[in-house]
Amino acid sequence: MDITEFVVSSRNAALLYGDYSTYHRQSTKKLANCRRKLGLATKNRGKFAKKGDVTADQISQDHAYLHLLLLTAERAWAHGMELKAIHSTDTKGLAGRTRSHIVSRIAKGAATAETAVELLSQKEASGASLNDLLEARAYASMIRGAAQFENHSWEPCVKSYSVAHIIYSALSSAQKTDTYKDLLSETIEPSIRYAAYQIKIPRTLTIPSIARKAFPSEPSLVEAVNQLGSNVLKQGSPDAQKEQGDAPNAPQTINWRGREVKIEDAAIGTALASTDAATSKLAEKLSSAEVALPKEMAAAYDDVLIASQDATDATKRAIEELKEEGVSQNDSRIQSLQITRTAVNYKMISWRIGRNRVLSGEHDGALLDSAPNTTRKAKKEAGTKKPKDEAPGRKIARLKEKVVLYDATLQSLDSIKELPGVAADEELLEQLDATYKYFHALK
Known part of the structure; x- marks a missing residue:
């Protein structure tokens, strides 16, 4: 289903020559086109009738239903980031109501992404693979972490971004693509480092170490990550030693x-x-x-x-x-x-x-x-x-x-x-x- 590639390519295409306002408009247009192709759009001058929620069976039959959820989440995220960019030059910083509005927009996108995770979790009905489920979970955690970041909920923010970090690290080691690495270096790791600083986590701990400690102990999620053949969750593995950097030979x-x-x-x-x-x-x-x-x-x-x-x-x-x-x-x-x-x-x-x-x-x-x-x-x-x-x-x-x-x-x-x-x-x-x-x- 290429969830990560779909999201990243859409963002890059808009943000390369524009800003979050451009991406918000493009997401809105793509969402309208997607609804029209699926027969969910209200006809011109027609009476509005609420359509039913997307189901796992629909995603199995046509991946456009999954794209519908992703575009909805991206539109809400882009709207929140657009508002943040508009008010970034305010001398007094973000006011309470403005911050609340930004958080609500991004949180709405996170809720939609989490809905996609729930639907893909029904593997028999949705036809989702292990990679699809992990990509959806990492994407939802990344959006939820962004909402918690803007709300200054630092500890939950670290936990959410840690889920995204571990999953994308595992996918990166398994598939050897730059898409996951770019997300890690440009978005996730700086956010973890800043949030960790706010809750007084020492800088001597590397970001992979912080992510491992904050990663939830959900048996199903841990098993899914380990099935990729990755060692990102194993403290004593060579990959962990390389990433962790807190080996005994590191100079103090x-x-x-x-x-x-x-x-x-x-x-x-x-x-x-x-x-x-x-x-x-x-x-x-x-x-x-x-x-x-x-x-x-x-x-x-x-x-x-x-x-x-x-x-x-x-x-x-x-x-x-x-x-x-x-x-x-x-x-x-x-x-x-x-x-x-x-x-x-x-x-x-x-x-x-x-x-x-x-x-x-x-x-x-x-x-x-x-x-x-x-x-x-x-x-x-x-x-x-x-x-x-x-x-x-x-x-x-x-x-x-x-x-x-x-x-x-x-x-x-x-x-x-x-x-x-x-x-x-x-x-x-x-x-x-x-x-x-x-x-x-x-x-």
Whole structure:
């Protein structure tokens, strides 16, 4: 029945070039067309006659009846979000009646989505598969969580969004599609994190950990999730360890220029642990390789760079979340994260410079006359055979490649100076200036 794809594609098509008002109008139009095709619309100038409720048998015969429920829920949700967007610029915030109106609209959409879940639960009559039922339950939980979010009912909000998070995580691991991942990263996880902050859940707990703890202990729902072959509910599984990030090897502190800062965000600790693991693998690979070409050595840096980038992204997200929550720049949490940001960015840029140095060749590419060995065979025979003279064109091309690498290194050094706190560190600035002059001289 492709419930999630139907909803997400409808939202993306409208919100890509419009806003919630556009989506509200489109949902209203699609709903009218759907009712007309099913013969449920009142004829022009005809007397209104209330139609019966949708049944599981009707959904089995024609999936358009399910789309009718989904469009009704989406229209109500879009109306609520439209009202929220209209009043988002109010200086005094959302008034009581306005908030109540928004909540009532979204709650109506949640009630309609929950009706769809009840109908699909009658598997024999509706013909729904396990995936269809789980997608409908996750969608209904997501809409209900949105209503509770707007109503500032934080604990129920976490529980509702946790159901959606666990189900979409299980579906994502089973089907390997980006649709579920986008919903998780863009909608569900930020909402869980904000609601968890409101009820004083520590940031050291990752979002998957929070979702597992808040997931309801309904035997039928737990069994349905486990039937997907996913390990998202198992605390000791490899997937859980990877997502949870609270493994014993995750660092608790980070040091930067003599200052030790506690890592309070679990996502940052997870990324730093991945960086340490990738660094160890890189060292083993470089030391165990019998014959390593520059490009092969540079490729070995990729995992470290990816993990380092994840650490910088996690730090940036943590700072942005605190700012959105209204935390002052002078707050100790922001200050600690700024130091962490400088430390992780410095490490990432250092690895990037190291990769450039490997690609430059021996002595950072200072030996202009040494031709690189592009194959393993050529490198092994380099000590026994006299090297051939290289064509001038090829030599000039190699020099141009080195200049590009030097330029990238110089830009990286400049970017370090822009990191928070570096401008006030005279000793570090002297080291950076000396390194800058070194690579500028090589260029």
